Amino acid sequence: MGQEANIEKLKASLRRSLIRPGDDGYDAARKIYNGMIDRRPAYIVEAVDAADVIAAVNFGRDTGRTVAVRGGGHSGPGLGTVDKGLVIDLGRMKGVRVDPAGRTALVQGGSKWGDVDHATHAFGLATPSGFISTTGVGGLTLGGGIGYLARRFGLTIDNLIGADVVLADGRFVTASETENSDLLWALRGGGGNFGVVTSFEFRLHPVDTVYGGPMIWPLKCAPSRGATPARWIWRNGDSRRSAKTSARRQSTSPGRFPSRCSRASSTR
């Protein structure tokens, strides 16, 4: 099949328009989080479901184009985009379905961690994610994933129990402990090289209201403040927990932080 015929076939398969250089919205569609990366893909598919992903993967393979998959777009070196190639942007695939009884969540491949936290928090549940809410579930999970809950519940990949994947040959497969378990093993830290993950399944844990977070203080206060949170966690919480979960656990009787860096001031 010729190039134009392949393009027409792709266009006819997609729910949204195929975006190409010169089209309205091209510059907005090619933009990623790292503003220093300025790549110009030849084609951008804004996928809304697995069918769009399959069509795009088949097009990329049949036309010999380099394919970049974009989840949350946070990759520092810009792995979610490519010059002259095909970008499969999953940013519209953001659904999250929580099973409160089974303590699991099905998360579409283009979701961000804020989407997941919002959906699971309603049930007093969470899975270990990253430190901020705008990072993509896709790239963070496939790279390992470390965040506030890691010391208590492990890395994100420790809680990945299943995935739906479109492989390079266009086949759609499910990976779990019982089905294609080698693929699940590879997805747990192998990066985005094993196919396009259209949905992830995570184990959830009981995590209620969290009011802690990063603690930031002026450098001059470091000698006194550095020791204070560690002492506070030791006194108030289980030593395996992060500051964040310890803070949650103690929500009825929070420990007290000194309001000023008095020791630092006195040693200045």
Ligand SMILES: Cc1cc2nc3c(=O)[nH]c(=O)nc-3n(C[C@H](O)[C@H](O)[C@H](O)COP(=O)(O)OP(=O)(O)OC[C@H]3O[C@@H](n4cnc5c(N)ncnc54)[C@H](O)[C@@H]3O)c2cc1C
């Ligand atoms: C501000 C910021 C904060 C961060 N904080 C943390 C943190 O707290 N913890 C942590 O562990 N990491 C953190 N990171 C690193 C981050 O996890 C990686 O950059 C990750 O690759 C970003 O994933 P993404 O989906 O947003 O990026 P993208 O650029 O969209 O994708 C990154 C890579 O993953 C692949 N990919 C993405 N989604 C899929 C999918 N569904 N199927 C197949 N491949 C896919 C892409 O092809 C690409 O190779 C942070 C990065 C930034 C910029």
